[in-house]
Amino acid sequence: MISALRTKWSNVVLQFFLIAFAVVQLYPLVWLVLTSFKTNLEITGSNVIGLPSKWMFENYKYVWVGSDLARNFANSLWYTAITVVASGLLASMVSYAVTRMKWKLSKLVLLIIMSGLMIPVHATLLPLFIILRDVHLLNTPWALIVPYTVNAIPTAMFILVGFFSALPRELEEASVVDGCSIYQVFFRIMLPLVKPALVSISIFTFLSAWNELMFANTFINKSSLMTITVAINSLRGLHTTEYGPIAAGMVIATLPTILMYIFLSDKVQKSIVAGAIKG
Amino acid sequence: MQQVFGNKKAIAVFVLPTLILFIVVGFLPIVQSVYYSLLEWDGFGKGKFVGFALYQDLFVNDTYGIKFLNSVWNTFYLAILSVCVQLPFAFFLAHVLARGIKGEKFYRTFFFIPVTISSAVIGLLFLSVLNPNYGVLNIVLDQLGLGSWKHDWLTEDKTALSSIFLPAVWQWVGYYMLLMYAAIKGISEDLFEAAKIDGASGWRMTFSIVIPLIAPIIKVCVIFAVIGSLKFFDLTFIMTNGAPQPATDVPSTLMYNAIFRRNMYGYGSVMAVFMVLECLLVYFALQRLFRSREEEVAR
Structure with missing residues (x-):
């Protein structure tokens, strides 16, 4: 009984830890995708972390058409x-x-x-x-x-x-x-x-x-x-x-x-x- | 039958194109590097044969003040970081996932994603993450009330080197995890059952069953991690190119800069030759180390 409880607890701790690590592995990539839809102003200070206030699809057009x-x-x-x-x-x-x-x-x-x-x-x-x-x-x-x-x-x-x-x-x-x-x-x-x-x-x-x-x-x-x-x-x-x-x-x-x-x-x-x- | 499988013409057709390509593009260049390293040469006209003088310039006199040995040490620092922090952590993840936990496949799949991304993208990404003014890291530290921990990560002497190694460790954890995961999955479940019946604890099983049985793959991981560190190039090249000199210099970027920015072909080739010898030496040293370990275990 006690050991079953212990296994359960250690499982919860492990799950918590694995999720935290998944966030560490994925967050920079999610952040990159969000950044690619932001304005310069947001990126350089006003809104570094949150969702873009307006989704700037223009960024993609700009780089795809405006460069090689x-x-x-x-x-x-x-x-x-x-x-x-x-x-x-x-x-x-x-x-x-x-x-x-x-x-x-x-x-x-x-x-x-x-x-x-x-x-x-x-x-x-x-x-x-x-x-x-x-x-x-x-x-x-x-x-x-x-x-x-x-x-x-x-x-x-x-x-x-x-x-x-x-x-x-x-x-x-x-x-x-x-x-x-x-x-x-x-x-x-x-x-x-x-x-x-x-x-x-x-x-x-x-x-x-x-x-x-x-x-x-x-x-x-x-x-x-x-x-x-x-x-x-x-x-x-x-x-x-x-x-x-x-x-x-x-x-x-x-x-x-x-x-x-x-x-x-x-x-x-x-x-x-x-x-x-x-x- | 003999005639078909001993067909000389067919063998030539199958083998020669690759062999010739391989010798011209993979093998001869190494020999040429050795030859260039004996020349004082700026890439134009003919080089002057100077024997081992450039080796002495680089390793003893440090004529141009580039502190090459410091850059070698930098890569060893990464190798140590990799073997002592990254690999144990990867092993821990592999072990937890391979021994069965809810979401095993989900975690395995996600942890591996950074490995598939080019180091150029990773380098640029972490340049932003580590930016002193609007980088995510400093902003998060601020919000956690840890403002005093903030740094100008990539330009301060103390933090610069670790800051370019951080993305490397971050990116490749999933790779080593996967290799060890596959190895642990290959261990027969019966062994664990038997150990359980004998009353072995979880720790005991890890050290007496898992680690000895996946020793061959641990060896592969250590060799990859160490040799990969010694050859480290992409992230330094993208993120700092050695700045603040010489804090983040590594041999491969010094070589690159000597050759393509300063036209010192001979000098750069000395570094190239050094890297070949260094990698071979370390490779055989590690093989040997593991072999003597294996013999000890066998005894």
Whole structure:
């Protein structure tokens, strides 16, 4: 009886605590959304915390139409999309060749690419900058798409190698007997079987490419080619006192990842866990 | 059969594009960084080979007065903060949620949201939150009657560093919580039942069952937290870029500024090489530390 009462009390305390922490985690984001609908006057003093006195949808229009933000948003979308597709395809092909085909150097290739998990990308910044400059790719989409794709491959392979190794041999052998070429075996039989892994790595790659800052800031400085993360950071230099529109820009930059998370939260969580278990 | 799975041409088609890309974009740059670090070079024309002179300039003489070692210490401070505050807290959340509580899924889903947001947005957001005049933090302190606790968070020497680390800790708690949560969920319920029958208390179960069984994931979390701290870039870059110098300097922003703001390519590369070695060294040190722990437990 007493212990039951104690459990009940500790549950109440825990619930209270968890709700408090949920507020700490969410309030800054709610505040950001509210801020994006306020006037400058409210933001800088008269009404920092409360609801907007009048919902300023103009802030969104101002930043979407009055700056390159729409362009930057589209840039981010398609840089990320190509990165996701390219890294997924390349990583699947190598993972397949390494796990299912027979050749001498397969272990070595796997080791070389996996070593990429350990390389801090910071150390590649200057050499990449110089290479891209020399081949005239600075200030082109490829300056980001290529490094993003390469950086995504080790993690993707880490997940895919595990998946491919677990598939039964018989399936492949049967399709070869039926007259499939190796390419057909790969694209028609094996690739569909690792679809869950592909979903995981796509989410993973999407998040990291969409949110990347250092390369995006260094390799592209033309405003029409910038990604949205860099663009909202440069907004504050261009429009120093337009706090409402800047907040609106921040909300816009966050929408795709948040929406994906809302609709696929379980898949996103699974993907993050899968990408991490590589210690 | 052999012919199909040993098809040399197909293997080349599958492997070579990635391998070449990887070597050119991921591997060679590291080698080049090492080479650049031996040059005195402003990015124009040819660099002058000076051997390890720049290493001595940076670590011993501090020729340009940028206090690089101080910036290294700053990242270690974040690493300690992360391992000693963020991870235990994340473990606590993971444990509470994984062992079953009303609203488990709701909390798990919400705590993780900040992880999905770009650090550029987080940085700008916390710039506003910490603003001395109209930032939420100071206003809330005022309303709670704690006006004397108010600070100009990002410009005072004492508070600046912690203020840029705060959002990092805040953002990633949910990430580590999720990793540990998944691991705890993987523990068989039978173990807890058996322990209960043996009369083990809740604390006892935590320390004798949960922690030892999720040790591998704890290792992953510690390694991520430490290496992530050493490479810390985004939030410093967005929020302070080192100001008030050198209070919030970190190696990666110093490197960035040396290269792209002051055209000191060789000097910046020394920092890049240092970071590669530092991360590798710390990685292997942590692996070793955990391995000796595991052996102790096994004994």
